[in-house]
Structures are given as C-alpha cells and as structure tokens.
Amino acid sequence: MDFDALFQKLYPSLFRYLHRLTGDADTAEDVAQEAFVRLLRQPLPEDEVRPWVFTVAMNLVRDGARKTERRHRLLTTAPALVTPTPLPDERVERAERIEAVRAVLDRLSERDRQLLLMREEGFKYEEIAAVVGVAPASVGTLIARALRRFVDLYNAREITDDARS
C-alpha cells in the first residue's frame, strides 16, 4: 500500500466529509489525521482503505462528540488577539451563506446528514445503508426526502432573512 499516494487521494474527501458533518475544521483535521495514523498501524489492501478510514473517523466523531463540544467552547471563548481587518461585503455575504448551510445541517436529523454527506462523497447505497441502518432499497427514497428537507430549510431561512432586512 502506497500510503502517501492513498493519503493524497483520500484525505481531502475525508476532511471535507468530516468538516461538513461536524462544522468544525479543528475536529475534522484532528479526526481525519487520527484515522490515518491508525491506518499506518494497520496496513490494509488498497480497496479496503477508503471505507475503513471513513468508518474509523465516524466512530471517532461519535465517541468524541462531548470532548469536541468542550474544546470548541474553549477555542471560541478565547479572545481574538489580533484585530481582524474589515471584510468586504462579498465575504460577509459568503460567511452568512456558510452559516445558513451549517444551520440547516444542524437542523437535519443525524440520519439525513449521514445520507446526504455520504452520498456527496460517492458512497454506494449499500454502504450508506450499512452505516445509517436501513435497507438498501429504501436509501433512494430517504435521500430524495433528505434533499428536499435540506432545500426547504435553506430556502425558508433565506425568506426569513429577507423579511428581517
């Protein structure tokens, strides 16, 4: 197994998935790196690596959920030491859109989040079903509903923001 090549190929996807799942870049980095550290201790055939690291990472996220919350509070309550320069309007708007997406993801059920995010990373229905705990035949319906819920929540938030402004 060419570890470096596998890492280059898989790490961005795993980081992206974990960042979308947790909303916390620190946690995503930490968990993704830890999954690969464990992989270094457990060489696997190449075609087993991707599902393995994703599963290890998901287990780490579940196991560390409370610790993540404490650490996140620690970092976000630390004072900003360097006054940031004012952001141009475009970046403010982007930051607001990002916040909106995060708010929508937080409002979805864990199952819907898993469905959408795993689908985004190219997992097959059989794999998604195994993680989410449903029959593979129902994954299509569940994904369609999750997509609709996401878009409905996102659009409802935009309407609310427009009404406020």
Add this chain to the structure above:
Amino acid sequence: MTHAVEGTLQAYLDEEMAPADRSALESHLLRCDACREQLEDLLRLSSEVHAALSETDLVAGTAMALQQVRLRHGALGGAPAAASGAARREAAARWTAFGRPLRLTPASLLKAAALAVLVAGAASLAVPGSPLFAWLRDALQRPDAAAPAPQPVATPEPRLTPAPEQPAAPPPAGFITPMDGTIQIRVIGVAPGAEIQVRYTNEAGAGVFPSGDADPRYRTRPGVIEVSGLNSGGVLIELPRNVPRASIEVNGELYLLKAGDGWDLRGPVQEQDAGGVTFRART
C-alpha cells in the same frame, strides 16, 4: 401508466439501478412527462444541495496534514501492527466493510445534459434506432456494471502492539501558514519558568518546535495553531518576520503582537536581539 416512485428516480440519478431496471425506466421516461419533470426536480435539488455544501468547504491542507500524521505516528512509536487473519475475522460484527472501489459523484452534470436532451427531444428519442437514443444510452451507461462486487471483508479497528525499541525522537513540530496575512499561535499548559524562544525567519509560515519531555498536541485552522502537552519542556517558535500581523499567546496571556513593522513584546522577556526574543513563562 404506472409512474416511477421518487426513490426509484433518485436511484436512477445516483446510478444505483440494475441495467434491466434502468432500461425499463428510461423507456418509461421517454413517454412520461410527469416522471421526467420529477426527475428534473430531483436533479435540481441535488445540484442545489451540492452547491450549498461546497460553499462551506475549506482547503484540506493535505501536505501539512500528511506531515502531521507522520509525526504523530512517529511520536506513538511508529511500528505498524501486522493484521492477523484471526483479528480481522474476530471483529466482523463491529462494522460492515464495503469492499468495493468507490466512485466520486456526481455524474449529475452528465445526467443534466442527458436530461436536457431527454426533455427537449422526447419525440426523436422515442425511436430506438435514432442516433440521439444511442448517445443517451451510452451517456447513461453505468461504468463497471459487469464487475462483480468483491466479498465484504471485515477489518477490525487496529490494536496497539508494543512498540519496538527505538531511539528517542524529538517531539513532533507543528506548522501553520498565514490566513489573510495573520498568524496566531497559542501555547497552552506551559510550565512556570519554561523557555519560549521566538526566532524571526524569512519563511512563509510559522513553525512550533517543542523540546524536552513535551508530548505535543496540535489543533489548527487557517492561520491559527494551538499547541498543548508541553509538560515541563519549552518551545521554539519560528515566526516569519514579514508577516503583516502575528500574535503569540502563552497560557492565555498575550506575549507578542505584531501589527505592521513593529514587534510589541508584552510577555516576560529574558533576552532579545535582532533575531528574536526569549520569554520565560511566568511562575
């Protein structure tokens, strides 16, 4: 006419249908406006969600992450454990291996193009022998449809094995590059009296090099690095002299601030020169 259910259409978009079922659905789509509209709607939803999620993404920083993984692995002893067949079988109940190479999505762009043709030219597509029909069929062909799925293999979580004898390695270092011209370094849990050495460099990014009996743990995000686990050891921080803004915080106290050309030294300075400054952590 029996319409396709939403789950079936979603599975079609996600290339999850068996070839025979896919062919049957495509034949139906050629004749059914309602199902084509529903398929379009699902494709729109998928595109909107994909775009929204993509907006939140950060750059992964793969090169630095790989370095961190290597350093963490080395700090833990570095010996890979051989996976025994018994250990692999034993953990079969813990999780289900997927055992199949994964493809990245989306084929949505291709689907969108095919769908546009489908909606706009339904009449011509209804002729099986037409060139357009053949193109559509080829465009929607699932890759590797005939490839047999490998048998799932259960792989357990790795178990730690005793590390072999190795010479002591220095504690792993951490690195960070500026974000919008700013670097923030936070050092947590520094022992009273420990040395915090800061050297100005011509590098683009900052480096954090713990020493002594440190067992460092790093947390990073763009432009920010936090290090803990120094135990009784000190730390050397290499800071780019040309970074527009920088700060070093030790145990929650601001020791160094740079905004523009000047270095504002607020911590307990032990010595300083043109090349840097050394602080001694407060007791």
